[in-house]
Each structure stands twice: as C-alpha cells, then as structure tokens.
Amino acid sequence: MVQESDEIQQAAIADASSAAPPSAFTATDASIATVSATSPANHATTTLTSAKLAPSNIASRETPHKPVGPALITLPPNGDLESVLAAANGNVLLDFYADWCGPCRKQAVILHELEETAAENDTLIVKVNVDEHKQIAREMQISSLPTLVMVKDGEIVKRQTGLARKVDLVHWMQ
Template sequence: MKVTRLATLIVLLFAIVFFSGCTVGGTMAFRKTSSSDMDALLSESLVMQELDASDPQVVQRKETLVSTDSAGIPHQSTLVTLAPGEDLMAKVNNAHGPVLLDFYADWCGPCKIQGKILHDMEQEAARHGTMMIKINIDDHPQIAEQLQVEGIPTLMLVKDGRVVNRQSGVADKRKLTQWMQ
C-alpha cells in the first residue's frame, strides 16, 4: 500500500513539473517589440499559424531566413549552445535545414529534463538534417523577449525561415521527431 502511494506521489509530482515549466509570474512577461530579423521571424510564424497550409497565400511566400545554398553539407554538430554575445540569426541563416530552438535556464528543473531529451535526440536530428540550438535566457534576454518566450523550457522549430511549431513545457522525443519530419 505504501509503495502504491509513493509511486502515485512521484508520478503526480513529475506531472506537475512536466506540465508547468518554470514560469514565475511577472518575471518572464516579455512583450516589447522592435524591428529586427527576430520580429520578422515571429510575425511570419504567426501568419503561418493563422493560415491554412493549403492556402495559396502560404505557398506563394518566398522570403526566408534559412540559407539553402549548401544544403548538401552535413552539420558539424546537431546540438549547440548559443554562446553569450553570439548571433542567433547568423546560426539560423547558416543552418542547412530545420532549426530547433530550445530556450532554457541553468536553474530550471524541467529545462534540464528537456536538455537530456535533446541530447538523446542528436542522432535523430542528424538523420532529419535538423540543427538544435540551446539558448540560455539569462545570457540572451533580448532574444527571448523578441520571440515572446514567457515560460521555459520553450521550444520552437524554424523551417524555411518561419517558426512552424512552438511549445512551452517539456516536449518528448516522439513529438520532437514528428516536428522534424
């Protein structure tokens, strides 16, 4: 009986952590706007979410932030961490395929779980030609603000220069693999 109660408690605690993320009221409420590539990326993603994929307007869009000039060249590493002061848009533009952005903080428990999942997915990402970039919100608060990251972990998948998938909270390997396909 005690084992059942303990197991139930552990599952309940894990579910709370898994589904709640690390949002602290008021500390992550980013809503400032500015004109930059990040704003263009965000506005394009919002347009993509509002329009149906079969809509001719979506098909006619040609602008992109992702370079396809050297699409045949494999990535050196599929999981990288954006260093302080490093340019995210340069990394996205130099990617040869989809880019999975992981917004995290070192002090965030669910972010550590998400980081392990991403680490375990490196070979899967390589098979799909996807680069995964971890972005520490403490080192890059402007990027988090521009992309309206309100809770962590937050994941965004960028394809053809647009955010096509976005989720706050831990995403499992199955879901992320579906995103990459």
C-alpha cells in the same frame, strides 16, 4: 589538434557571417564567437566545430557523405542567433532554457538523446540560455521555460512551452 579545431571554427564563423540574408529574428550581438554543446549532466561547455568530412579516396558502394557538423549547439553569450539561423542547412529547433530550471534540465536530456535523429533529419538544435540572451527571449516572447520553437525555411512552424516528449520532437523534425 586544438589549433586545428580553432582554424576550422574560424572558417565556420567566416561562412556564417557571409550567409543568407537575415531572418525575422534580430539579436543585439554582432557575431558568433564560438558555438558549443552542453553536457546535460553538468552543463560543462565543450567547443565544437562544423568541419566537413573529406571525400574518401577509397571506392565504395555507399552514397557520398553529406557535410557534417554538430546537431546540437548552445548559443554562446555573445552569439548571434540570426547568423546561426541563416547558416543552418535545414530546420532549426530552438530550445529556450535556463540553468536553474528543473524541467529545462530534463528537456536537455531528451534533446541530447535526439542528436542523431536531428542530424538524420537535417535539423540543428540550438539551445538559447534566456539569462544570457534576454533581448532574444523578449523578441521571441518567451515567458515560460522550457520553450521549444521549430523554424523551417525561416518561418516558425511549431512552438511549445513546457516539457516536450521525444516522440513529438521526432515528428517536428520530419
């Protein structure tokens, strides 16, 4: 199963590197090694893949399934934010955080609670650790944590510093 996940992940990375032209963001890293999700309780890292559901052979009255992948990912230390943004199929909510930041941990709980809502609204939540991505944090002018940035169609449409309420983030995703 791990080998199968690695193969799916490699396919996703290949798709990301051949994606749309670069956005306004620039990162110094050259590629995405892994995309992972963090657990808000212990910040353990689990590798996720962006596998697609196979079409069902069973006739159904339901609408066909859309491709699925994680709704919340953490940009790995050698990850390329530009590639992630280019490969996203919808909106992207960037969460700039640090492990040592108390409000960031509270924001992480809220974001994890919103994973299903994000998936329903074609929104990818990308957590960016500012200690691991200092260049991206400088380019995005991140001076306080947590900072949330909503990107729609390659443009920044919302930005908030400090803890964001769940209801406000739901509105951002719509």
